[in-house]
Amino acid sequence: MHPVQIYDTTLRDGAQSGGISFSCEDKIKIAQYLDKMGFHYIEGGWPGSNPKDLDFFHRIRGYTMKHAKIAAFGSTRRPSVAVEDDPSVKSILDAQVPVAAIVGKSWDFHVRRALGTTLEENLSMIRETVAYLKSCGMEVVYDAEHFFDGYKANAAYALDTVKAAEEGGASTVVLCDTNGGSLPAEIAELVQVVRSRLSVPIGIHAHNDGEMAVANSLMAVQAGAVQVQGTVNGYGERCGNANLCSIIPNLTLKCGVETIPRKKLARLTEMSHFVSEVANVSPDPHRPYVGVSAFAHKGGVHVSALLKDYKTYEHIEPELVGNQRRVLVSELSGMSNLLYKYKELNLQVDQQDPEGRRILEEIKQMENQGFQFEGAEGSFVILLRKAFNGYHEPFSLEALRLITEIKENNPAYSEAIIKMKMGDRVVHTAAEGNGPVNALDNALRKALEEVYPEIRSMHLSDYKVRVLDEKDGTGATVRVHIETSNGKRSWGTVGVSQNIIEASWQALVDSVAYGLLEDDNHDTPA
Structure with a gap:
């Protein structure tokens, strides 16, 4: 033609x-x-x-x-x-x-x-x-x-x-x-x-x-x-x-x-x-050929076939248009989804390994509680890594205190006081923010950036809160989704709790841990 x-x-x-x-x-x-x-x-x-x-x-x-x-x-x-x-x-x-x-x-x-x-x-x-x-x-x-x-x-x-x-x-x-x-x-x-x-x-x-x-x-x-x-x-x-x-x-x-x-x-x-x-327009994830969901697979039957040959559920190879294949994990997943992710992460797991089955059930239970891993690749990878020997947490929380003060005719004031452990090192610091989540984020970064300077390139590009059971009013369970970027790539993390601060903290911690995990030049401190 x-x-x-x-x-x-x-x-x-x-x-x-x-x-x-x-x-x-x-x-x-x-x-x-x-x-x-x-x-x-x-x-x-x-x-x-x-x-x-x-x-x-x-x-x-x-x-x-x-x-x-x-x-x-x-x-x-x-x-x-x-x-x-x-x-x-x-x-x-x-x-x-x-x-x-x-x-x-x-x-x-x-x-x-x-x-x-x-x-x-x-x-x-x-x-x-x-x-x-x-x-x-x-x-x-x-x-x-x-x-x-x-x-x-x-x-x-x-x-x-x-x-x-x-x-x-x-x-x-x-x-x-x-x-x-x-x-x-x-x-x-x-x-x-x-x-x-x-x-x-x-x-x-x-x-x-x-x-x-x-x-x-x-x-x-x-x-x-x-x-x-x-x-x-x-x-x-x-x-x-x-x-x-x-x-x-x-x-x-x-x-x-x-x-x-x-x-x-x-x-x-x-x-x-x-x-x-x-x-300044958010990319449509479902846009054909170039959207992040254009080659995303969720159903267990689909992924099982995909492991045998991508042509079973893809009309072209995503690499032809510069895109990539994604396998999502949710309550609809089968063992095939996990096996695909294991392979992607270079984790050697036997299909009959009971640990794999246990993780799959845990994921389904978490999704039932309100977690959603489709847009939270970072949280999902951290979850898998923790299930296997050899994963070293880059940091752990010793204590956290959050203070929010509201006075009439004045902006709300928030301060987070945090104690973090990195290897044998303990850092105790505090930071302010224009809200409790911002204060948490600032305190976490301040505590970690001397040991992990690469954290300075990470920033929150999106923050969403979803109320999961509206009938419970202010006591409802909420899901917090955070999108983080380091200028080269972006990733999502998720947290779920009846306490919005706790849910935000879960997502924040995963976002930083995943960013450090994926940094090729990162060394975990002794």
């Missing part, structure tokens, strides 16, 4: 997603990353809409793009305005980039109601804008807005609009499912119709309002589209845009289509998480 150009619009369409606001520096970082991934086009924004986007285009000229062409987005000229005098068109030229992405109306309803002009004038706007920018030396990608809805309403006119773009000299005509309501069969049929009427290459720009953006993009390629527009992680207005993190591996691995360089595919998960981090 023909190669497909990957056209990214994360910096414009993705920035329209609720809760996302990229700074100019953010956009430059993402553009550089996408260029290294081998993307063909990166749409930087709409220079005529805001100063930030215009600043991006001025600054990006100072960076060398090895693969990608930078595109500036804009609309056709306004009705009854000469194209060379139109402010939007001028802003595209001011961006000084090689590619112009021009959006125009395909739906007669939009032409009359949104633009307030005639159908003939709209055709002139399309044709003249494309031709003018091309005469200025730019490659012009024409985005046929609402094409599929426009075709359903007035097929002849929708086809006239894309024909006008071709006559103006567009390098690619991109059919947009702007409202995101079309179905795959409709997409395939209309792409074929347009291909039969135009000689210019066809692209697809799909939105996800019907949960079809990825499927619609794949169907468009099957029907002959040679450019796919989308965003990293599917970010975008309303329900988002077509997710390139799913489209790229589907095309490459399932359809045998050349997209980005094959060797770059192994960085896809890393790219997804990088853009999430820059966007």
Whole structure:
């Protein structure tokens, strides 16, 4: 099948997603990353809409793009305005980039109601804008807005609009499912119709309002589209845009289509998480291909088969997209889950070993009490390690006292006084915090950091409390989940108790112990 150009619009369409606001520096970082991934086009924004986007285009000229062409987005000229005098068109030229992405109306309803002009004038706007920018030396990608809805309403006119773009000299005509309501069969049929009427290459720009953006993009390629527009992680207005993190591996691995360089595919998960981090959006764990749960297995029957051959319950090898296999342990687990984890941790355990069965039952009892190890890999590993000879606790608690003082019209004050033992050494210290958990965390770190300086790189990135039996009111059992990061990796730990402080302490201790355990350069003190 023909190669497909990957056209990214994360910096414009993705920035329209609720809760996302990229700074100019953010956009430059993402553009550089996408260029290294081998993307063909990166749409930087709409220079005529805001100063930030215009600043991006001025600054990006100072960076060398090895693969990608930078595109500036804009609309056709306004009705009854000469194209060379139109402010939007001028802003595209001011961006000084090689590619112009021009959006125009395909739906007669939009032409009359949104633009307030005639159908003939709209055709002139399309044709003249494309031709003018091309005469200025730019490659012009024409985005046929609402094409599929426009075709359903007035097929002849929708086809006239894309024909006008071709006559103006567009390098690619991109059919947009702007409202995101079309179905795959409709997409395939209309792409074929347009291909039969135009000689210019066809692209697809799909939105996800019907949960079809990825499927619609794949169907468009099957029907002959040679450019796919989308965003990293599917970010975008309303329900988002077509997710390139799913489209790229589907095309490459399932359809045998050349997209980005094959060797770059192994960085896809890393790219997804990088853009999430820059966007300040928590990664969706269930996102296909790149989510942490994309290759996670929980049921005992599944894991038993997985031990024999990964293909029993995985559609690809996770390493192909830079992800990894995870086996979860819970009350649904069988012995196979534990055996997999033993192997992963290099613990030699016989399948018939009664100790393994005992640990499995203990885990199930703990889950019944409220523990949940799915998102608490750190606590689970510590639990397994403690069950075997050779595990040395890096530290132990001698005593802990927590004081919280509340005075009217004053902030609450918390102090933790702690005595810890590390080998033969005992440390007695105290620390304050803006709350009891913060004071506990600060005191624990203060007590340990001289012996374990690596603890300074660990920080709590998330803290969640779940009430497990609401009917018991303030005496209810709570589950505390902590996410910890050291800048290189992150891990979760869990604690359960009727006392929220005790539950928090359990999770805190596991988080630090696991971080020290996983540090290759760590030496336990004598």
